[in-house]
Amino acid sequence: MIREKISLLILASLFSFTAFCQNGKEAIEANFNERASISHFRFLASDELMGRDPIRPEIDAAARYIAEQFWKYGAKEIPGANGYYQNIPFRLSSPPSMGEVILGDHTFSQGDDLLVLDGPSLAGSYELVVLGFGLEKDYEGKDVQGKIVVTNVGAPNRLSPSDLFAAGREKTALAKQKGAIGIIEIYNVPTVPWALVSNFLNRTQLTVDTNPGEESIPYIWLRDLSNTQINAIGKGEITQAKFNIAGKVNRSIIGKNVVAVIEGTDPVLKNEYVMLSAHYDHIGVGRPNAEGDSIYNGARDNAVGTVAVINAARYFAQNPPKRSILLCAWTAEEKGLLGSAYFAENPLVPLNQIIFNLNIDNAGYNDTSIVTVVGLGRTSADHLISEATAAFGLEAIADPSPEQGLYDRSDNVNFARKGIPAPTFSLGFTAFDDEISRHYHQPSDEVDSFDLDYAVLYWKSYLLSAENIANWSERPKWNEGDKYEEVSKALYGIK
Numbered sequence: 278m279i280r281e282k283i284s285l286l287i288l289a290s291l292f293s294f295t296a297f298c299q300n301g302k303e304a305i306e307a308n309f310n311e312r313a314s315i316s317h318f319r320f321l322a323s324d325e326l327m328g329r330d331p332i333r334p335e336i337d338a339a340a341r342y343i344a345e346q347f348w349k350y351g352a353k354e355i356p357g358a359n360g361y362y363q364n365i366p367f368r369l370s371s372p373p374s375m376g377e378v379i380l381g382d383h384t385f386s387q388g389d390d391l392l393v394l395d396g397p398s399l400a401g402s403y404e405l406v407v408l409g410f411g412l413e414k415d416y417e418g419k420d421v422q423g424k425i426v427v428t429n430v431g432a433p434n435r436l437s438p439s440d441l442f443a444a445g446r447e448k449t450a451l452a453k454q455k456g457a458i459g460i461i462e463i464y465n466v467p468t469v470p471w472a473l474v475s476n477f478l479n480r481t482q483l484t485v486d487t488n489p490g491e492e493s494i495p496y497i498w499l500r501d502l503s504n505t506q507i508n509a510i511g512k513g514e515i516t517q518a519k520f521n522i523a524g525k526v527n528r529s530i531i532g533k534n535v536v537a538v539i540e541g542t543d544p545v546l547k548n549e550y551v552m553l554s555a556h557y558d559h560i561g562v563g564r565p566n567a568e569g570d571s572i573y574n575g576a577r578d579n580a581v582g583t584v585a586v587i588n589a590a591r592y593f594a595q596n597p598p599k600r601s602i603l604l605c606a607w608t609a610e611e612k613g614l615l616g617s618a619y620f621a622e623n624p625l626v627p628l629n630q631i632i633f634n635l636n637i638d639n640a641g642y643n644d645t646s647i648v649t650v651v652g653l654g655r656t657s658a659d660h661l662i663s664e665a666t667a668a669f670g671l672e673a674i675a676d677p678s679p680e681q682g683l684y685d686r687s688d689n690v691n692f693a694r695k696g697i698p699a700p701t702f703s704l705g706f707t708a709f710d711d712e713i714s715r716h717y718h719q720p721s722d723e724v725d726s727f728d729l730d731y732a733v734l735y736w737k738s739y740l741l742s743a744e745n746i747a748n749w750s751e752r753p754k755w756n757e758g759d760k761y762e763e764v765s766k767a768l769y770g771i772k
Contacts, residue, residue: 301744302668305737308592314736315729317346317584321557322576322724329575330561331532331609332369332483339557343535343606346587351594352537352604355625365532365608365619368486368493370395372479374524378461378499380506381515385499388479390471395449395484396495397527399459399520407511411448411460422456425518427510430462430498437685438469442484442613449496450487459495461518463507471500483612485619486529495522534616535606536625537590541747543599550630551747552603552697553589553739554617555582555637556610556688560718570720577704577722579610581732582637585702585739592740598747603631607688610638617688621695628692629768633658633746633753634699636689637739641722642704643712645731648738651676651683652693652700658746658753662702665741669734671705678709696765698753702739704731 320326320342327335344361354361376387385391404424408415411428430436432444445462452460464471478498501507509515535557541547559575574580586604593602603626607616621628633656648666653659653675666673676683684690689699706713716722746753752769755762766772 301741304596305592305740305744308595309588309733309737310591311733314584314588314733315724317587318576318580318732319724321580321583322574322722324572324574328561328573329557329559331367331558331612332481332530333561336558336608337533340533340535340606340608343557343583343587347535347537347590347604350587350591352539352590355536355538357625358536361535361537363534363536363620363623363625365534365616366486366489367530367532367609367615368395368484369481369528369530370484370493371481371526373398373522375521377521378497379519380499381509383506388475390500392475392478392498393522393525394445394478394482394496394498395527396459396493396525398525399495399522402517402519403458404517405461405510405515406457407507411452411462413451416451416455421452423458425459425461426452426455426457427461427463427507429507430464430466436466436468437682440685441466441469443618445496446484446487449493453494457494459497459520461497461499463501463504464498465502465504465507467502471502474498483609483615485615489529493527495520532608532616534608534620536620537604538626539590539593539597539602539604541599541601542597546599547601548630549600549632549752550603550626551598551600551743552605552631552634552692553586553743554605554607554634554688555579555586556607556616557583558608558611558616560611563720566720568720573718573720574723576724576727577639577641577716578718579637579639580724581704581727581735582639585637585736588736589740589743593744596744598744600632600747602743602747610688614688614691617691621691628695628697629770631692631697634689634692634697635739635743635746636687636699636701637703638687638689638701639704640706640709640717641713641715642706642731643710644705644707645728646670647672647674647705647707648735649674649676649703649706650700651687651703652689655756655759656698656700656753657751657756658698658749661745661749662700662742665745666738668741669738671734671738674705674707677707681709693761694764696761696768698755698765702742704735
């Protein structure tokens with residue numbers, strides 16, 4: 278008898294939740310404006326915005342457009358923001374007109390086996406000091422005053438592309454603080470080809486300016502996959518390097534995360550936030566394709582995701598859930614996840630009140646019957662996302678290409694590292710194949726090549742997924758044993 282009662286309770290609960298999802302679906306269908314959504318999409322991926330490069334002026338037009346939609350639909354400004362903006366001090370650093378570093382009998386040249394990533398021009402010979410990974414503990418007992426610090430690139434367990442950039446910025450600031458006049462990181466990561474790195478980084482770079490108004494020290498990568506040079510320096514066989522770096526240009530600019538909030542309806546749960554996020558920047562103008570098109574419009578990456586967040590502003594302003602909704606359009610994702618990283622370090626609401634981040638980022642799609650959720654299988658909220666997508670005839674699947682390291686290549690990782698459960702709700706792909714590569718970071722990534730019927734289902738599924746999580750009686754959590762479980766417990770004060 279007890280077992281039968283329990284079974285009936287479970288069945289009743291399932292029917293109740295199914296009815297709740299159905300009601301949510303009906304509200305989304307009634308509220309959704311397909312023409313307006315596609316209009317947002319067409320504008321954000323238009324030629325007029327020149328690929329939304331965060332170092333071009335058109336990025337401000339994109340930011341203003343998103344902010345206007347938040348305002349129009351009734352999302353509110355967040356206290357502490359500048360209107361709908363979180364301003365970010367950025368540092369713009371161009372490659373040198375001349376870049377050479379001589380170690381022993383080897384000359385490293387800019388773009389070939391040398392990358393000068395930041396700092397002023399530098400000429401002359403300077404003493405070298407090898408310091409492991411260049412972390413705080415590596416400086417113990419070392420005198421680096423007036424010298425060049427030499428370290429391995431990245432840090433232990435931080436060797437993904439985004440980690441390399443983030444760790445390098447931290448180490449450069451630390452080296453300057455310790456009195457060094459420059460830092461060389463030895464690039465010895467065989468898993469990320471140097472040619473790919475050089476092609477991406479031998480151009481104007483954008484970083485968060487941690488000390489606005491202060492000049493950075495020279496920050497340099499040298500390719501040394503066999504560790505020949507760093508070992509020679511460590512053994513004292515090479516004690517100095519000669520530098521000929523000229524024509525460096527650095528300047529400050531202001532970037533903008535676009536942010537807003539919709540207060541929840543529950544008197545208790547409204548103090549918890551579900552963060553809905555997508556980056557709105559792309560890679561701008563580049564090499565023309567065979568048709569002569571040089572504008573990288575970024576419809577898939579990530580105008581479609583930005584529209585999802587705009588649609589969330591419209592829907593949740595009219596249909597607020599129990600928890601509050603935090604709307605975030607990040608800048609400078611393509612420059613190293615910079616906008617989201619800045620928010621994670623300078624949050625406008627306490628991080629321990631953000632209970633979930635449903636992020637969007639995309640390379641493309643090759644299956645319009647699915648949504649690929651990068652991070653599915655890692656949190657207790659998975660079923661809420663799967664049920665939401667199924668309501669619109671789509672199947673949610675987990676990342677089919679873990680070798681691409683996609684989880685660690687998008688903005689969600691900046692919040693996962695803090696402990697916040699944070700999957701990425703991506704367009705449907707079953708493999709990172711030629712169909713994906715055909716449009717990924719290419720001028721052909723335009724609205725005209727996008728299946729708009731699929732876009733509509735994708736946008737609606739995202740809204741219902743977010744609503745399910747924002748109304749859930751439980752707090753989402755990392756699955757037991759996940760690498761972010763312990764930091765999450767610390768964030769939320771769970772023993």
